[in-house]
Amino acid sequence: MLYKLHFLRHIWRQIRLVASLPYFSLLVWILPLLLFTSGHNSLMAHDEALYASRARLMFDSANWITPWERAHHKTPGPYWIIASFYELFGMSDTSARIPSMIAGIFSLWLVYEIGKSMLCKKLGWLAAAILSVEFLWLQYSRLSTPDIPMVLLVLLAILSLIKTELNPKYRNFWSFIAGLSLGLGFLVRSFMIFLPIIALFPYLIWEHRRHRHLTNPILYLGFFVGLIPTCVWLWLSWLHYGSQSFAELLNFVVNQGSKNNSQNDRLFYLWNLPLKAFPWTFFGLLGLFLIVRRPIPRYQLILVGFPLVLFVELSLFSTRFSHYSLCLYPFIALFASVGLNWLGNIYQIEITPQVPFSKGKIKVLNFFAKKNLPRNLSYSFGGLGVLLVIASIGILSWGGSDIRKYATIGLAMGLGWLILPVVWIGRYHFDKKFLTTRYWIAGWLIPCWLALAAMGSIGLLSDYNPVLKTFLQQSAIASILQSHPTYYVQIDQKTQVLIDFYLPIRAQEVASISQIPPLSYAWIYTDQSPKLSRPHRIIGTVQEYQLIQFLS
Secondary structure (H helix, E strand, O other): OHHHHHHHHHHHHHHHHHHHHHHHHHHHHHHHHHHOOOOOOEOOOOHHHHHHHHHHHHHHHOOOOOOOOOOOOOOOHHHHHHHHHHHHHOOOHHHHHHHHHHHHHHHHHHHHHHHHHHOOHHHHHHHHHHHHOOHHHHHHOOOOOOHHHHHHHHHHHHHHHHHHHHOHHHHHHHHHHHHHHHHHHHHHHHHHHHHHHHHOHHHHHHOHHHHOOOOOHHHHHHHHHHHHHHHHHHHHHHHHHOOHHHHHHHHHHHHHHHOOOOOOOOOHHHHHHHHHOOOHHHHHHHHHHHHHHOOOOOOHHHHHHHHHHHHHHHHHOOOOOHHHHHHHHHHHHHHHHHHHHHHHHHHHHOOOOOOOEOOOOEOHHHHHHHOHHHHHHHHHHHHHHHHHHHHHHHHHHHOOHHHHHHHHHHHHHHHHHOHHHHHHHHHHOOOOOOOOHHHHHHHHHHHHHHHHHHHHHOOOOOEOOHHHHHHHHOHHHHHHHHHOOEEEOOOOHHHHHHHHHHOOOOOEEOOOHHHOOOOOEEEEEHHHHHHOOOOEEEEEEEOOEEEEEEOO
């Protein structure tokens, strides 16, 4: 009996190990891409430095509710999260980025679970792997912004809605988690959370007779519980600022919705998405076509309806930025997994074309019409890889130092693209039958991984303002900034937020130079120095700015 008990425990451990393997493999896949750096980090202006510096203001002042001179226009969730990591790991740009990295990892796992539930385990894993090598997604997984945490909450809500149907026994638990996630989304991203909520309406309304989500009070209970932190913050803010607290929140979303602050037209996402998700958008379009042609039972309005409605919302919203579309990238990955898997099936059975494809529903004639797709794609991207390798070697040999670092990216991607024709030729010209679909699909994933790893290794995903940070860390400059406040009259806003974060003592803004006390230090534009009537000495110059000391 004891032997049987030990045997059962051993079997259970093996089952748990196998069940956790997809999560572990995805972690091993994404972690280097999140951690590779040139050894230096500096924040991106404007948004990243804004969130990091505002969180620092909370951290330094120990006031997490009303650290601003006037009511703030955004909910404080991102600042609270980043400031919490300052408390844990100290105030630094690396600490500010950890929350997005963690959210990015959990998002991959959620995409795997969503894909497994709606498609299959294989496609769920492939979708998560594809998502991690989409450029914009990886970039924002390494930035101290609230975009990836918000997407994490949206994905958790979607998975929870799916789980309520798959596990009726735990319906109330998953309904509560779905509502809670969307409620917390308001704390993290303010009114922007309502765009994905609206995108869920086709599924929630048209499929209501089946799932009954909208009549489940537990869903609304979770949503209102998720709103509690925001409501508490609003109440405390109202006690300090009055009605201005509500006015600032509403005015911000009205201004964002009524002005095209980015000067991007309504076709912006039609070209921006393919560019920032290359090459996966093209596989995604193929996968979308296949899914529309053969709908996924029960989940078609999530898998297809949600991203299409969200895409229309984003296009109609007057302010358009690349990162606003990040909620679409997991669905691009899901579609791409379907499209790439379909091509992989053609690749796999090409050696036996006499067998009808797809369970006899597609005739041999149709098969021959499609069989050249994997081959042509392999040779096309292999040719692109050859061009990239030749161009990169030329740049490394004769190019300037500034452009050589970009050549390493082209070289990494070019060598990676060569995997595709090598695998194809090995299988179909040298009869290496072990080169199955997995090798061919890996030939698509590895080049993107290598290129992004190269970008991270040379600092393109982590070191956005190295000149300014290096200047501030010089011993002569740092000794002054550690013990003396600095002033400025008017400087570029992007530079201002970087200075607010990196200076040990926050710089103070004054209306005119005459208000700066004698023997004090100030930031001025380089071309202002000859025009100053007050005697001063120049401490240092960085970009278009100078740090000076007034002598009287």
